[in-house]
Amino acid sequence: MHPRPHKQRALTLIEAMMSATILAVVAVATSQAIVAGQMQTYDALHRQRALTLADSLMDEILRLPYDDPDGASGKGPEAGETPRSGFDNIDDFFNYTQSGSRTLLGGSLQDVTGTAYADPYQVFTYAVSVPASTQSVTGLGGAVSGLLVTVTVTDDNAGSWSLEAFVPDPSP
Ligand SMILES: [Ca+2]
Ligand SMILES: [Ca+2]
Numbered sequence: 001m002h003p004r005p006h007k008q009r010a011l012t013l014i015e016a017m018m019s020a021t022i023l024a025v026v027a028v029a030t031s032q033a034i035v036a037g038q039m040q041t042y043d044a045l046h047r048q049r050a051l052t053l054a055d056s057l058m059d060e061i062l063r064l065p066y067d068d069p070d071g072a073s074g075k076g077p078e079a080g081e082t083p084r085s086g087f088d089n090i091d092d093f094f095n096y097t098q099s100g101s102r103t104l105l106g107g108s109l110q111d112v113t114g115t116a117y118a119d120p121y122q123v124f125t126y127a128v129s130v131p132a133s134t135q136s137v138t139g140l141g142g143a144v145s146g147l148l149v150t151v152t153v154t155d156d157n158a159g160s161w162s163l164e165a166f167v168p169d170p171s172p
Helices: 003-062 119-123
Strands: 097-099 125-129 132-137 142-154 160-168
Touching (some): 003 119
Antiparallel strands (some): 132 142, 142 160
């Protein structure tokens, strides 16, 4: 009668099962952490892409003159100024919008030269508003009239990113 070895074997088995369970729990926790980390990385990249688009469009708008070089300018592009590469002053972007699409070859969201943005950018839509606005600008003697340029980039999942810039009217 030597119950001890038998008992030891039983303990070893239980221990082995326990450690297998612990390993399994650790493995699940680790894979959840990896998934969460990947989602955070994706979110950061997604946000970065949205801001890149907003920044690039804002740059494009702010490079244009306030007034139309050909004279009078109404809201939106004047005759003969479309597509966007023909916009020649800021208010031509009044209510301008462009949506990405992965169904068209190359994508429908494009830069000013008509080159489609890469596929991951095609989930976004961008929209511009350029309302007349009066702002108090330090260094310009208080209230100044001009245009408030807002570029808003949205995705198909309720994400929204905006950039805003006030451009004073150079000849008020
Ligand atoms: Ca124009
Ligand atoms: Ca115009």
